[in-house]
Amino acid sequence: MLLVIVSGLALGGLYGMTALVYNVMYSTSKVLSFGTGQFAMVGGICTAWLVLDLHWPLWAGLIACLVSGAAFGWLSEVIAVRRIVAASDEHLWVLSTLALSTMVQEAMSLVWGTDPTPFPRVLPQEFAGIFDQKFWLPMILAVLMAVGLEQFYRRSMVGKLFIAMSEDSFAARARGVATDRMRSLSYVLAGVLGALSGFAGGQLTFADFALGTALGLSGFIALAVGGIGSSVGALVGGAILGMLTSLTAHYFGAEYQKTIAIGLLILLLVVRPQGLFGTTQVRQV
Amino acid sequence: MTHTRIKPVVVGLFALLAVALPWMTGNVYYLHVATLIGVYWVLIATLNLLVGFTGQLSVGHVGLLAIGAYAFCLLAGGQGWNPFLALLAGGAICAVIGLLLGLPSLRLPGFYFAMATLAFGLIVSELALAEQWLTNGSVGMPAPSFPAPFDTPGGFYWLVLGIAGLVTWMTANLARLMWGRAMVALRDSTVAASSVAVPIYRTKLIVFVFSGFTAGIAGGLYATSQTYITPDAFIVNLGIYFFVAIIIGGRGVIIGPFIGAAVLAAIPELVGPLAKYGTFFYGLILLIVVLVLPGGFGELIATLAAKLRREPQSATSIEPDLPSLRNAVRGQKA
């Protein structure tokens, strides 16, 4: 039973981190990218390939993983978001990010193959069980990421600019904020964080090309449950979803995970559309 | 709705060619592809109402296709129902499921709705594999065929053609009468729509349920055309493909999505060894169309047609005609 709880929280950490990544991109662009989950997938596969196949040292693999995340973050802003944000039809970004996400996923499946492959150990550890790092890495990292982001928003100039843009991007631009560059930066940051979450969660999820869509969906549910724009919400939402998934898998079998998850989402959005910690203005998505 | 008013002559010619196809080619394979286009067209025609007209980005319609297919196979095959009845029943089941899915999710903003439908598609494919007692899991099940004269490739083609024609006719009617304008208003400007009293939520729901019904019917036809269905056939990517077909063809145009359906059905069959790159290329095409041609090819055609008609670009000076305005306004006061 303890194992069920621990694995649920670990999953929750992963989902929470994905929700945080959504938040970072949303703050500067008001876009919820379909490709959010793909950062983790790319980061995870990149690391697995470099470390296991090419025998790079782990720290090098981590750096490469983060770089790959940054690159894809930057690319997704340039390709899928920048031109759309300027266009009059707001909902095109749903399609453009969906398209890019599909392309990335398919490209990975063609290059890497469709079998999930194991992920290297990050810290030397011989034993498994509830203290297995595959559970604790995502959990700890999720909390660190949330705390780090909050400090970033409150203390750093760039972070404060992100917040300003999320509240009123027109006003921000009028005050001289280089909104394009800020947006690009936020996507790069999102990519790095996403890849990092893939690195942390890799031992739990394996390096799998299909991870992106599943994680994007779960991360979104965590985001919606917690409320867009809230780091605490992201963690809480992730934890709730993670626990629910783990308990469902334990009692009803793994096939019903998605059904329960989407049921939770629909229920919550009907009852409290802004999520647990979100503000009501969220509905103007 | 002026977008592209197709001359009846063109429609007639096309219909004639379509009907004559089985006699023009003896090749069963081409007939099969044409049948598949028809089947996809049944689904895409009404999905186009949902996506192209009311602007609801439903990514998971493949789930309804799957449910329709399995329902048809179970009822007509296992339970021995009359295939036509089973087809209608499949449609009805999907209409109800569409209602249940749409009721909560159509209240949500665009991205949430898209996610919800995506999740629905994933759930259906997950359950199709898991619920072995119902679906035989990954083994799949055979699809029954229709009674004569629809049990031959040519005969079945005509059945699909007939249904596709009927659905097309219905969507064309909806598009050109007042409901069509209401739907477009809903897509382009909810403020305008509510200011003229269009019931926004109710309209979205009706369209969603209608598209669910035809998706269910398309599912049954799809099953028969493939003769055997497995969960593999209904992966989420197919849902994205339908979507792409509509976007490529162009929003709000009847013929555009047909082009999309034709491309969708024909390419995998004709491209063979490159088929595994299919999804990648669909993503690429979608991306390019969204970035360059948001209105899709249908809009491109309409714009070209407008340029060709060479409308005089004179600045309009507005000269009201007060007496006729008086009459026109007064005419209402019955």
Add this chain to the structure above:
Amino acid sequence: MTGALEARTSDALQARSVIRRFGGLLAVDGVSLEVRPGEIHGLIGPNGSGKTTLLNLISGYYTVDEGSIVLAGQDVTGHSVRERALSGVARTFQTPKLVLSLPVLDNAMLGGWRTVRSGFLETAIAAPRPRREEAEIRARAADILRGVGLGQVMDKRADLLEHTAQRFLEIARALTSRPTFVLLDEPAGGLTGSEIQHLGDIIGVMRDSGIGVLLVEHHTDFVFRVCDRVTALNLGRVIAHGSATVVRNDPEVIRVYLGA
């Protein structure tokens, strides 16, 4: 005489002691206003006086915090935008809200939606009733478009129209809905002198046909020229109301406008 006046008042569209706050700010503070059928009622005030807020409250885009909105004796305070539109209250917007991908005629025809009784399935099979409704609305919209002066551009896409034409199109759409009241939100914005003249004529035709017009405007000359009665707001409160002449000469109104 009194009986007729009472009859007209009971048909009126009224805001009764309406209050609306935004955060701590009192945008509309106890305003009462009445638009009668067959009159043009102007609503003026400097920026921030609450006139657009009041318009939004009457048409249903904002909810009132206190007070009520009454239409022909029926309390519609809780009614949605759509319900009020169904009851015959049409409005135009400061920035025209058109369906840009549709042609002018179709935009105007949208106004006729209120009178459509045909259902979805009925329309799908092209039954006689939807076809008849479509034809009727098309004819009506076309007549009105010609009436306001847009007869030449009926097939042009709405996003290709110039600003003035878009404004007149919105008015045509409102008229196609057979309204009992039309609320105009700064319709003269961006119009030239002769266009404002046309606008005034059109509004006059509306009044003569028995429609009650609420004209929210910045161009005070235009308002005083065209309107029967005027209400002047400042800082969310009514500072003057009555006939156009009376309000124009009101010392408080003069002070606010000359001072501003």
